[in-house]
Amino acid sequence: MPRPTPSTALSKLRVLDLSRVRAGPTCARIFADFGADVIKVESPPGFDPNENMSGARHGYDMQNLHRNKRSLTVNLKTPQGQAILRKLIEGADLLVENFRPDVKDRLGLDFETLHKLNPRLILVSISGFGQSGPYRTRAGFDQIAQGMGGMMSVTGLPGQGPVRAGIAVADSAAGLYGALGAFVALQERATSGKGQWVQTSLLEAQIAMMDFQAARFLVEGTVPPQAGNDHPYSTPMGVYATRNGYINIGVGAEGHWRSFCTAIGRPELADDPEYDSMEKRLPKRPELRVMFEDILRQHDSAHWLAAFEAAAVPAGPIYAVDEMFDDPQVQHLGIAQAVNHPVLGDYRVVGEPVTLSRTPASVATATPEAGEHNDEILAELGYDAGAVAELRRAGAI
Template identity: 80%
Template sequence: MPRPTPSTALERLRVLDLTRVRAGPTCARIFADFGADVIKIESPPGLDPNENMSGPRHGYDMQNLHRNKRSLTLNLKTESGKAILRRLIADADLLVENFRPDVKERLGLDFETLHQLNPRLILVSISGFGQSGPYRLRAGFDQIAQGMGGMMSVTGLPGQGPVRAGIAVADSAAGLYGAIGALVALQERTVSGKGQWVQTSLLEAQIGMMDFQVARYLVEGKVPPQAGNDHPYATPMGVYATRDGHINLGVGAEGHWRSFCGALGRPELATDPRYDSVEKRFAARPELRVLIEEIMSTQDSAYWLDACEKASVPAGPIYTVDAVFDDPQVQHLGIAQPISHPAIGDIRVVGQPVSLSRTPASIATPTPDAGDHNLEILTELGFDEAAIAGLKAEGAI
């Protein structure tokens, strides 16, 4: 497999990645995929009891989260390890961390200390609940944030109890918001010349992702209930059964409704006084579902998807993950990106879901093993072989 060329979009940036699990690595991965020099700083193997929280080093999660990064092992419990980190900080643009606030302060990674070392440094802190407030020292995990942010209360079939999303929504969103904040701070730095502290949390990110559901409460005082596979206020919009499975329908506007009735072979339903407005269809949703599924049970999913496409009615299949990557549009978009790993061979990982016309993201190198770049990075800092051997002997790297 030919080696891909790294992106040049952010090639002048150096990012120190002191994160683990998912939210922080997601943030740093964005910079790595767009060409920044991202140095993943981690404890020497065997030192951190929680080092395998993202699974085995050669497992799917680690391979997807840490590609395009360089790995430097530092024991931050040693003075030598801390000194090396300070030397890196002096020339870095970003430092991304997800320590608890008290741990960050104990390590000397609080913003005030970092700003003295490098006034241009942008600190990106991703926590469970925020850097201040009564929950600042609580450990945060994705599902806890899903529950506290309201998502589990609106997910699942009505009456069945709270349901978590099948993906790490809070973690991934916090990583994205952290990257957005960092990019804003980088742009502002071009004017002020100064770094600043970017903060986000799993809880804030989850609430932000709730969007119209929480706006419904904040603006109108209404607490949204579980709606299952139905849209909260429009119908027929959701999952509908066919003869051989299920499809998603997105019939929202009146034009869609008229076209959908034609696709069903029941054009008279479009003007039926029971269903001739969004409000009436929503009020009659249970009986309308029975009527629609009686009709759709006469044909397979493929038939109805074709009929909807010809009628310009939004609709789509419901895939298992393997079927996602068999879809011709997904293949055309190229979001499954190949990479060659020296130990596990040729694999595919999830590419960046955003395209740039001149400087696109690129996955050029696989996830390194811990400390793969110790010699390279320490040599760049001016250490010779004897000094590096000494650092290793004292357990600093």
């Protein structure tokens, strides 16, 4: 029976995913969701002391990160396992890895060695701090990158002290940037016929995600402080209390300001010389917050969201994750996608947040069991049943 494919967009590509935890698997998952043959190359169960760094095999994280992939278990400490990997590399388009640079060199997965095996191969290396420099051999984790990349210094309430973001920003961003670099390299290869080395790191990705806050310092020399739930330089833009909860309000331009004042029943504020420009309002944000929340607390969130929508004032609810997936627009977008697992049954994972009109991504198969596709992949590489049995006896797979 043919294996279900999530998309035809990248069906001609073969990707080797030698990564683990989050950044590398995120990169490879993009290719898998758009139909590339992504082979998750991993150690046989029990060989790697860190094999559960992403949680249990049947846990939510592994199931979300490795859907649409095939699994091949290879013991790279054996000559036979190394030979299998070389055969895979010879026919691959991309190899995604997030070993520390010194570990990669020791395993013979450096770009120079791989390029000799397959000149068309694109190596995507995602590290904590970069492939060179004084921190190249340090182990990197998302929260460490958040701290070093400036994010924890601008997150949280003023004076609170450093606060991590509630999601793995550096990890996920590094995976996205790795995929972006890989797509650029694939496009260039169509002209040159040659692969190249794509490099990114958690630290670089986190700094890039700082975006306007980082530019604020580089261009103006201003070190941005914590602003809590308020926008750094626009107001009223942030979290405001209503009678039964909180909502986000985003007044980003003077037209929004006039509409906002009308919507809350205070149209005279729009032309008040105390508040008639963002430059005047920003220093008076504390007193304005008291004024606005006195008004907003008179009605429920739903009332104000409807009023602001009618007045074309940007605003929105603040959801817990269960509420988020219940929202009609989220359901319309279909980003929660169903998949069936032979053990776990039916469940949903987070789909790709980009839609192509002809060849969209989808979730066709669940995360494979470790080594689920050993026989299938090894047969594609030319190993017959007897050779596969011998590899098992030798502990190579």
